[in-house]
Amino acid sequence: DAKTTQPPSMDCAEGRAANLPCNHSTISGNEYVYWYRQIHSQGPQYIIHGLKNNETNEMASLIITEDRKSSTLILPHATLRDTAVYYCIVRVLHSGNTPLVFGKGTRLSVIA
């Protein structure tokens, strides 16, 4: 799986959009970008994933650059409950026998 780079921490004002960047310059053509988050030592929760098109669901939007070397997870109206560690992971969709590896992620603090 390609390596990802994320800022260690970010702050966001409540009600504003939180934009979390991820660099994955070595991504290969069949690798997807996945985002998970972990709220205060609960188990990580899947948020969204994408290949090259932008994706949106009820939780967030994922914007992937045209060259696919970076992406941004957008929480459109951050709330205090969005305070969590956010993990960006790159991997093939059906990775066979390769389990998910979580890096250090970005610790997002939403401030009232």
Add this chain to the structure above:
Amino acid sequence: EADIYQTPRYLVIGTGKKITLECSQTMGHDKMYWYQQDPGMELHLIHYSYGVNSTEKGDLSSESTVSRIRTEHFPLTLESARPSHTSQYLCASSQSTARYYGYTFGSGTRLTVV
């Protein structure tokens, strides 16, 4: 709405005791995993299973053992608990044929060995 269950949620136990952390899922997922996480630190994979009677060790060396006799059940055992085993243990599952190959995690077991 969690379909993966871990028990106990918290466990405080003395050194030298044998313990088993339970993990069960009702989703029929073929793959299951155990991760270990110290407070404020990264998640580390310690064991995984791709089906019944299949188990593998993860990236982080662990003195624990696992078994997968039934699809829905993936218990983790420590034969002799030590203070160095104090940590949070998170179980997860996934379905290899799932559209997005996402993982579902349990709520974790927070283990303290005194």
